[in-house]
Amino acid sequence: MARPSNAKIGTRVAIAVTTLCVLVTVGTVYAGALELRIGSFTLVLLPLFFAFVITVAVNLALSWRRPDTAALVWSFAGKILQLLTVVFVVRAGVVLGAALPTIVEAGPAILVQSLGKAGTVLLAFPAALLLGFxxxxxxxxxxxxxxxxxxxxxxxxxxxxPEGSGVLATYICxxxxxxxxxxxxxxxxxxxPLFSSTALAMACGVGSGGMTISCxxxxxxxxxxxxxDEILALATASDVLTYVTTVLLGAFVVLPVLERLYRSPSAVRNRLGSGDPAEAKAPVVASRxxxxxxxxxxxxxxxGWQAVPxxxxLLVLAFGVRILGSRTGRFVPTVLWAALVGAALAVPGLPWSAVMLxxxxxxxxxxxxxxxxxxxxLCVTIRQLKILRTLSWRAVVVTLLVFAGSFFxxxxxxxxxLSLG
Structure with missing residues (x-):
């Protein structure tokens, strides 16, 4: 019996992955968030958390029973993730554009404090190296x-x-x-006593709705x-601004600096012989x-049907941004183009902003x-899970240091x- 062609296998994987993602997304959004009270605190677990847990569980089961098929799923899920994240950032950019007046009204302090998001590395990066990340x-x-x-x-x-494993560890924790x-x-x-409520409210905006609201x-x-109301307004404006500063600082400042620091002699001594072996790549089975x-x-x-327009x-813009980013990615990352294009749709005062918003x-x-x-x-590989299991409690420690560095x-x-003003 003739074996199915590479194209047919790719199409089957694409249909299966797309169907699963649709069902999980619709199901978890419909179920809504879960609130867990811990003393005087409330821990809110959003639908996106459950979507992640469900697809990881399916991924694990598939990896255990059909490792060859799992490799194809990882490969295809990674391809659609690259485009899907662009769609997300364009939509987040719309929020940024609409909030621009609030950001401007807050003055230079809210812009300058956003640079503090790079403070995640001050405590966390040395600790991560010492802990063998x-x-x-x-x-x-x-x-x-x-x-x-x-x-x-x-x-x-x-x-x-390994970089993907690291960001997933921080995300999960x-x-x-x-x-x-x-x-x-x-x-x-x-x-x-050093901090005013205004400064702390701005620091609460960390690019995560749940964390920002809690803070x-x-x-x-x-x-x-x-x-x-003013605290919530400042935190929300800072939260939206962080979407762009994360991309700007990350792409042009923090990641290049960390790459250089990682290759430094002191960092080499603190790698604890991890070796960072490369993940074996699955064959490409699906076209663009x-x-x-x-x-x-x-x-x-x-x-939903009401959001089709x-x-x-959003999809047309994301496809265009993706093509543009493929040509300029060496100098301007795709996600930055996505944020700027999204913001340009909703900046108040522009002729199209009201309709587009x-x-x-x-x-x-x-x-x-x-x-x-x-x-x-669905992109989480067996190797990543082994890394997360190896990191264990160390991932929690590093994540808490990341948060503290960013906030303070x-x-x-x-x-x-504010003091200068």
């Missing part, structure tokens, strides 16, 4: 490891390498403990010098046309993020600018 330390510490960070690592390194930890950080910051809510609960079709179906179906515009608002950002994380779960660096910069 190897090259995973680069992905784990260059940011707080949310969706834009995954997009940047996916574009630059691929999600299956952040999802589990981030809201609780940022609530605690807000309380610690409030107890330090700002905790800060607002104990604040005496700033109204609750098939991958693009899969993303189109995934976005249109999960967004906005989703269609209304059209794009029908596409729920959380739903797109859930689809991204569902796809990420941002607060210090914001307070310095």
């Amino acid at each position: 190897g090259r995973a330390s680069i992905g784990a510490t260059f940011s707080i490891g949310r969706e834009p960070s995954i997009a940047l690592v996916t574009e630059r390194y691929g999600v299956s390498g 952040g999802t589990l403990f981030g809201s609780l930890f940022f609530s605690a950080l807000a309380g610690v910051g409030s107890a330090i 700002a809510g905790s800060l607002a609960h104990g604040s005496r010098d700033l109204p609750q 046309l098939v991958a693009g079709s899969a993303v189109t179906v995934l976005v249109l179906v999960t967004s 906005g989703a269609s515009v 209304r059209t794009m608002s029908a596409v729920d950002l959380l739903t797109v993020a859930t689809a991204v994380l569902g796809c990420v779960g 660096s941002s607060a210090l910069l914001a307070q310095a600018v």
Whole structure:
């Protein structure tokens, strides 16, 4: 009996992966978030977390029973993830454009404090090296490891390498403990006389809705010098701005610096013989046309019929940005183009902004993020799982240092600018 052709195998894998991602995304979004009360704190688990867990579980089962097929799934899921993250960043850019007046009104402090997001590496990178992360330390510490960070690592390194393992470790730990930890950080910051509530509110914007709300809510609960609404407004504006600063600082500053530091003699001594072996690559079984079709179906179906116009515009822009990024990626990363294009759609005062904002608002950002994380779960390889198991408690320690470095660096910069004013 003749074996199926490479194209047929690729099409079957594409259909299976797309169908699974659609079902998981729709199911988890419909089920909604889960709130867990831990004493006076509330841990919120969003649909994107459950989408990630479900697809990882399916991935594990497939890897155990059919490792050859699992390798094909990793390969195809990685291809659609590259495009799907561009779709997400374009949609997030729309939020940034709409919030631009709030960011401008907040003054230079909110812009300067956003540079503090690079403070993740101050404590975390040396600790990660000492704890034996190897090259995973680069992905784990260059940011707080949310969706834009995954997009940047996916574009630059691929999600299956050690850098991808690092950013996934930070993402998983952040999802589990981030809201609780940022609530605690807000309380610690409030107890330090150096910081005003304004500076701390700006520092709460970390590019994650759940963490930002937890931080700002905790800060607002104990604040005496700033109204609750103003704290939430500053935190939200900073949160949106962080989407772009993560890409800018990560691509042009933090990742290049970490690459250089990783090759330094002191870093070499602290790698503990990890070796960072390369992941074996699966054969390419699907064309770009098939991958693009899969993303189109995934976005249109999960967004719902009422969002078809906005989703269609989003897809066209994402495809265009992807082509542009393939030509300029050496100098300007694709995700930066995506954020700028999205922002340009919704900047108040432009002739098309009102129509585009209304059209794009029908596409729920959380739903797109859930689809991204569902796809990420299918990209997790056996080698990555071994790395995460090896890192164990060390991943939690490094993640907490990443969060603390980001929060206090941002607060210090914001307070310095406010003091000068």
